[in-house]
Amino acid sequence: MKQIVDGKQMKALDDKTIQHYGIPSLVLMERASLAVAEEIKNSFNTERILVVCGSGNNGADGIAVARILSLQGYQAAIFLAGKKESFTDEAKLQWNIAEKYGVPVVKNFAPAEYTTIVDAVFGVGLSREVKGTYRELFQMINQSGIPVVAVDIPSGIDAATGKIMGIAIRAVKTVTFGYGKCGLYFYPGQSYAGTVIVKDIGIYGKTEKALYALDDNERNWIPSRVPDGNKSTFGKVLVVAGSRNMCGAAYFASRSCMLAGSGMVRIFTEESNRVILQQKFPEAMLTTYGMHETKYQIRERLLQAMDWATAVVAGPGLGQMISSEWILESLLHDTTDKPMVLDADALNLLSRKEHLLDGCTHPLILTPHMGEMARLSGYSIEELKESPVHCLKEYWNRIRAMTLLPPAVIMKDARTLTCTDTDTCYLNLSGNSGMATAGSGDVLAGLLGGLIAQNICIQKAAPLAVWLHGLAGDEAKKQKGEHAVLASDIMEAIPVSMKRRLL
Numbered sequence: 001m002k003q004i005v006d007g008k009q010m011k012a013l014d015d016k017t018i019q020h021y022g023i024p025s026l027v028l029m030e031r032a033s034l035a036v037a038e039e040i041k042n043s044f045n046t047e048r049i050l051v052v053c054g055s056g057n058n059g060a061d062g063i064a065v066a067r068i069l070s071l072q073g074y075q076a077a078i079f080l081a082g083k084k085e086s087f088t089d090e091a092k093l094q095w096n097i098a099e100k101y102g103v104p105v106v107k108n109f110a111p112a113e114y115t116t117i118v119d120a121v122f123g124v125g126l127s128r129e130v131k132g133t134y135r136e137l138f139q140m141i142n143q144s145g146i147p148v149v150a151v152d153i154p155s156g157i158d159a160a161t162g163k164i165m166g167i168a169i170r171a172v173k174t175v176t177f178g179y180g181k182c183g184l185y186f187y188p189g190q191s192y193a194g195t196v197i198v199k200d201i202g203i204y205g206k207t208e209k210a211l212y213a214l215d216d217n218e219r220n221w222i223p224s225r226v227p228d229g230n231k232s233t234f235g236k237v238l239v240v241a242g243s244r245n246m247c248g249a250a251y252f253a254s255r256s257c258m259l260a261g262s263g264m265v266r267i268f269t270e271e272s273n274r275v276i277l278q279q280k281f282p283e284a285m286l287t288t289y290g291m292h293e294t295k296y297q298i299r300e301r302l303l304q305a306m307d308w309a310t311a312v313v314a315g316p317g318l319g320q321m322i323s324s325e326w327i328l329e330s331l332l333h334d335t336t337d338k339p340m341v342l343d344a345d346a347l348n349l350l351s352r353k354e355h356l357l358d359g360c361t362h363p364l365i366l367t368p369h370m371g372e373m374a375r376l377s378g379y380s381i382e383e384l385k386e387s388p389v390h391c392l393k394e395y396w397n398r399i400r401a402m403t404l405l406p407p408a409v410i411m412k413d414a415r416t417l418t419c420t421d422t423d424t425c426y427l428n429l430s431g432n433s434g435m436a437t438a439g440s441g442d443v444l445a446g447l448l449g450g451l452i453a454q455n456i457c458i459q460k461a462a463p464l465a466v467w468l469h470g471l472a473g474d475e476a477k478k479q480k481g482e483h484a485v486l487a488s489d490i491m492e493a494i495p496v497s498m499k500r501r502l503l
Contacts, residue, residue: 001218002198004180004211004427006160007124013178017203028177028201029057029090033064035199036118036151036175040069043173044147045115048075050106052141053091054121054155055082060091061151062120063098070103077104081121081137109137111144119169120151124159124181129166138167150174153181154192161386162189170194178203182211185427186388187414211389211417211427214467221464222498223261223454231263235453238309239284239446240302240327240346241316242269244291247276249317249344252442252487253449254284257313259494260450260465268305268327295326302330311339312362313449315346316442325349332356337405339363339452339461343445344372351375357402363458364407365448366399369441373411384411392419408462412441416470418463426463430470432485434477439487444469447494471497 005013018025040046051066053059059082069076078098087095098105111117119141121134130138138156141148148171153159156168162183172194174184183189184196226233237257242250250273254265264285267277271288278286287305289298306312314331318324328349331340333356340362342350347368350356354376357364366376374381377395384391392411396419399407408420414433418426447469451461475496476489 002180002213002215003206004182004185004213005207006182008160009207009210010124010159010179010181013203013205013207016205021204023202025090026093028203029061029064029094031201032152032177032199033061033068035177035201036061036065036149037068037072039173039175039197040065040116040118040149041074044149046074047115048113049116049118050077050079050111050114051118052079052081052109052121052137055084055086055091056088056123056125057090058120058123058151058155060088060094062118063091063094063103065118065120065151067094067098067101067103071101077106079106079109081134109140111141111146114146117141117144117146117148118151119148119155119171121155121169123152124183126156126158126165130156130168131166135167138169142170147172150193152176153183154189157183157189157192159183162186163386164188164192168192173197175199177201180213182427185415185429190415209423211425213427213429214463218464218467221456221460223451223456225261234261234263235310235450235455236264236266236308237262237449237453238266238268238305238312239316239449240268240312240314240331241318241442242267242273242277243317243319243321243324244270244272246317246319247273248439249442251277251280252439252491253313253316253343253446255281256443256446256491256494257450257453258283259491260447260498262311262450262453266305266308268302289323291323293323298323298326299330302327303334306331306334306336306338309338311449311453313341313343313445315343316445318345320345320348325353328353329356332360332362335361337361337363339365339458341365341367341445341448341452343367343441347372347376354402357399360403361405363405364403365410365452365458365462366407367410367412367441367445367448369412385413388413388417389425392417392425393422397422406459408458410462410466412444416466418466420459420462424459426466428463428466428470430467431473432477432482434480434482434485435470435473435490437485437487440473440490443472443487443491443494446491468494468497
């Protein structure tokens, strides 16, 4: 699992490494600069390199990069974008060293003369809008078309949110140190960072309230198969989904459950969906209800299906009819502790009937996209995008106060966030824009259902499913191209994303 931090958290970890562990700051700076220099030599045209430096410690890194490359025989020059009188102690020292070694310094910025530009103007501490000569400089760099490698973070990006501080330098690659920075992964910062490379330079430690990203180490969260198990061993999922003319969502969610490993699936859906679901997905069992049935008839049939299940997925294509409200009420008022995924229409209904969560005994996973999250939380989409972690945690705390067990909330976006307790949020780094397609969320809901049916706690199942869903989307992109990915492609790639665990 990878830790992802903002600028303040990174500074605290940096300070601890220097003060507590005793590694001098210049040692960390030299290791960082060596890492950038190696990446430039491996991935960029080194014919003529210009390192654009600010007056702070990011600029000091850049000066050291220019010195390392120059001493190794490369044509690397420094352009000082900052002012010498504003140098930090480290920048002043690096400048003096570079002068003694005779590292070239250019006075005029002429990007067309260079094959690679190194951005070392501002680091993770930027807190104000970029204006004046810096803005003009950044415009010139972006318009030059010369490939840029950014040191730690592209200048002009807020390290916590990915916000553009007026203007930012657009890099093709960012070499960052110690830990990934939030602003490199949240949009629009991600679009400016290019490929992000995290280099170990000796900074270690944990920080409170960091974000986490899953990697291959978390594959051991995927349930192992019991050799002598049977279909009941691997869980029975009740998928409450679909309404008249909306059977596709039920199909995607239910089939995804079984592709994720559940042994049995029962679809609770409106009667008109029976024939097509039996033809499309014969492995599933069906319990249906009619639009003419009373609340009590529907409830009785639903509770019988609930008794059978070990986990529940509710909402995909369920609709917003009065019968849908009856179904959601029955599910949430059931007094068992079976884990339950609430998605799509279940969330839209819940946004109007939040009181249904009062005293809920189920471990819940809620999976809103940004529009649904706005309706649930009361925040605008703009507020959710401006402060996603804060808004998600606030909403998590709100519903935690209503339910008997801690929930998990998955806020779906280009960078999906998952909150599993007061301080723990996961930022998903898998997936691609091709996954913004109808039915993709239904596949995720089913993947979640398949995992929780196999007795993974929701605190692990939620981030794991999001990560595997993204990997499946990446596999679909590889096969079809980013423009042509369909929900069915993502669904059929689930086995590939899970099978990699065995390689």
